[in-house]
Amino acid sequence: MHVFHPPQSVNGLPPENVFYVADSANMTVADGFLIHTYHPYLFPDRPINLFMNIRSKGPGRDMAMGALLARAQQLREQTPQLKARLFAQVSPQDNEMLAFYAENGFDSNDALDVVKLGVPNARPAAPMGYDMGYVPLGQPAQMQAFLMRMNAYRLDAWQPAMLQRYMSFPHFMALYLSRGPEVVGEIAFTGDGQSAKLIGLYVTPNYRRLGLAKCMIAAGMKLLSEKGVTHVEADVIRRNEQQRALASSCGATFVRTACYYPGLNYD
Numbered sequence: 001m002h003v004f005h006p007p008q009s010v011n012g013l014p015p016e017n018v019f020y021v022a023d024s025a026n027m028t029v030a031d032g033f034l035i036h037t038y039h040p041y042l043f044p045d046r047p048i049n050l051f052m053n054i055r056s057k058g059p060g061r062d063m064a065m066g067a068l069l070a071r072a073q074q075l076r077e078q079t080p081q082l083k084a085r086l087f088a089q090v091s092p093q094d095n096e097m098l099a100f101y102a103e104n105g106f107d108s109n110d111a112l113d114v115v116k117l118g119v120p121n122a123r124p125a126a127p128m129g130y131d132m133g134y135v136p137l138g139q140p141a142q143m144q145a146f147l148m149r150m151n152a153y154r155l156d157a158w159q160p161a162m163l164q165r166y167m168s169f170p171h172f173m174a175l176y177l178s179r180g181p182e183v184v185g186e187i188a189f190t191g192d193g194q195s196a197k198l199i200g201l202y203v204t205p206n207y208r209r210l211g212l213a214k215c216m217i218a219a220g221m222k223l224l225s226e227k228g229v230t231h232v233e234a235d236v237i238r239r240n241e242q243q244r245a246l247a248s249s250c251g252a253t254f255v256r257t258a259c260y261y262p263g264l265n266y267d
Helices: 061-076 095-103 140-151 160-167 212-225 241-249
Strands: 002-004 018-022 028-038 048-056 084-087 111-116 131-134 173-179 182-192 195-203 231-237 253-260 263-266
Touching (some): 048 061, 061 084, 131 212, 140 160, 140 182, 160 182, 173 212, 182 212, 212 241, 231 241
Parallel strands (some): 048 084
Antiparallel strands (some): 002 018, 018 028, 028 048, 084 263, 111 231, 131 173
16 A cells, blocks of 8 residues: 555645555555644644544554554644644544544544533623624625635635525624724624524634623524524534633533544644
């Protein structure tokens, strides 16, 4: 078996971050890729994040892992002054891949948990000196700008098709919070029937720790309750202390683990 790169970019990824493993008959038996991102908002202690993905039914998987680990080390060395983490995403039901990552030294400290939100103890409106309203999304340029703002604070970037899918649900709602001409935070929900999900939320760095996130959550949940929504869920990354603290302040209760993020820390 041998490892090789594709001749050109794949799904926007540079060829040097994509690997294929072929057998003696030159048939591809495994593949993998790395996505190199900078997330100081989500992980201030480890802002460099390298997402690894491997696909294989068995043969070639170890070779793909070796190639990806070597490339991850190269990428990590590009910013030696910043701490980094290499991580993968695995379904809770995929015991084989969970064991594979554990055998390769990956820890199991991180996951994406789904929680049910309670109504936060906050005024469901803009605080004094701020304005709140619906994010304008009627034009393609407005949708693209909203995507860019939200994706700056997300671990997994939304694509236009995903936003359009969210917007197709009856309970889709996106609110902004501004101070003068400056947008300082946004929040988005989607859903139908009696259920909704908080799908996006951020507050810009200069306006954190002022209770603005709770105000936006409270405002959104009030509007949703007027539509008959009684159950609101949200995703919480275990490794993000701010998300955990915010969920706790909203009286969140654990629902399920959506996926695990086995990882390796680079110091």
